[in-house]
Amino acid sequence: MKLNFWKDYQQADLPPGLSLLYTNRTMGTVSKGLLLLFLPVFFYTKFNLSLESVIYLYIFSFTLMFFLVVPGAKMMNKIGMRRSIILSVPFSVLYYLSLFFIDHNVWLFAILAITFLNIARAFYWVPYHTGFAKFSHGGQRGRQMSMLTTISDFIQIFIPLLSSYLIVNFGFNFLFILILIIELLATIPIIFLSPISERFSWTWWETLKNLFAKKNRDILWSYAGDGTQAIVGLIFWPLFIWLLFNESYEAVGLISAGIILISIILRLIMGDYADKFEHNKVLKSGTILYAIGWCLKIFVATTFQVFIVSAYHNLAAVIMRTPFDVGMYDQAADWGHYADEFTVIREMALCLGRVVALGVILLLLLFLPINYAFLIAAGGSLLLNTSRY
Structure with a gap:
């Protein structure tokens, strides 16, 4: 099959609603990206180099999110998708302000920060994913996602x-102020977003039953697996390379920038393939390659090894994530008026996977060093194959 890469991307239509939604997301990615890589390091230093304290904080975070997703979706019923996303902004502001004052009482302001963060997430992610499923086009979703992500x-x-x-x-506090400004500016595109008529119809107990229902077993396992590998990448990999590079922020930033650069062209190519080939075949290959990447990361010990293994891992991530993420929105669209219900149980499955993984890693670290947490991520990656796209 001949692939005309540039022609295919020229034909990838971006509806106005999708462009506005992703403009907001891109600005949010910038603001959150300024802190995301170093947030585990920030907490690690504030907790006097106690990794266990960092893990307990994140367990609290995702447990709280598990219980907040349904109330967040219910709020969307009352105020609409657009206003729900806008309502997340004040809580994001309170999150960064709590981090700003964390030195006054580390545990108090850390818990306040995490609480505000998860309220913001509850108001934001369900309407965002519901809107993306509605605005994007099924036959072009791979190209649309890859173009926007690139x-x-x-x-x-x-x-x-x-x-x-x-x-x-300048320190972390200067960074928090800069992030706050970008977060507020990111609200502007949402103001112009067309309203979407979606109503979340389940109660909390109905949602819980549907999460564990046999018919949705693939959603539970695949997204719990995704949550597992994601939380390892969020906390333990940045901490590991920061410690490996003698606690150098510049070295971590430099190598991370190089890895992102390599992944861009690969993501564009995989987005094109994702619309032309069966998602399951590409996904199965990607998950195996990605799991191998996590196993290789256990043994890295030099800057060169970090770069080479990370470059390989990013290639595997592109192969895995593109069909998986496209399939997620395809599946949400297939649920029709229940797209928001699908999004809610997906978010809950992600949280469940993260909490279980952190609990297992907490026990694992009693006997093994931090890099063996990557084995848990490898196992989680393979669970993505249980999805039915």
Whole structure:
């Protein structure tokens, strides 16, 4: 099958609603990306280098999110998708303000920060994913997602460099103020978003029953697996390379920027393939390659090894994530008026996977060093194959 890469991307239509939604998301990616890579390091240093305290904080975070997703969806019923996303912004502001004052009482302000963050997530993610499923086109979703993600990635090349520079020269508090400004500006595109008529119809107990229902077993397992590998990548990999590079923010920022640069072209190519080939075949290959990447990361010990293994892992991630993420929106669209219900049980499955993984890793670290947490991520990656797309 001949692939006309450039022609295919020219034909990928971007509806106005999708463009506005992703403009907001890209700005949010910039603001959150300035902190995301170094957030585990920030908490690790504030908790006097106690990794167990960091894990307990994240367990609290995703347990709270598990219980907040349904109330967040219910709020969308009352105020609509657009206003729900806008309502998340004040809680994001309170999240960063709590981090700003964390030195006054570390545990108090850490818990406040995490609480505000998860309220913001509950108001944001269900309407965002519901809107994306509605605005995007089924036959072009792979190209649309890859094009939009690549725009975000081009910006993200510079984020680790900028973030590390600002932290070293001005400190975290300056970074929090900059992030707050970007978060507020990111609200502007949402104001112009067309309203979407969606109503979340389940009670909390109905949602819980549907999460564990046999017919939705694939959703539970695949997204629990996704949550597992994601939380390892969010917490333990950044901490591991920061410690490996002698606690150098600049070194972590530089190598992260290089890895993002390599992944951009690969993501564009895989987005094109995702619309032309069966998602399951590409996904199965990607998950196996990605799991191998996690296993290789256990043994890295030099800067060169980190770069080479991370470059391979990003290639595997592109192969795995593109069909998986396209399939997610295809599945949400297939649920029709129950797209928001699908999104809610998906978010709950992600949280469940993260909490279970953190609990297992907490026990694992009693006997093994931090890099063996990557084995848990490898297992989680393979669970993505249980999805039915």
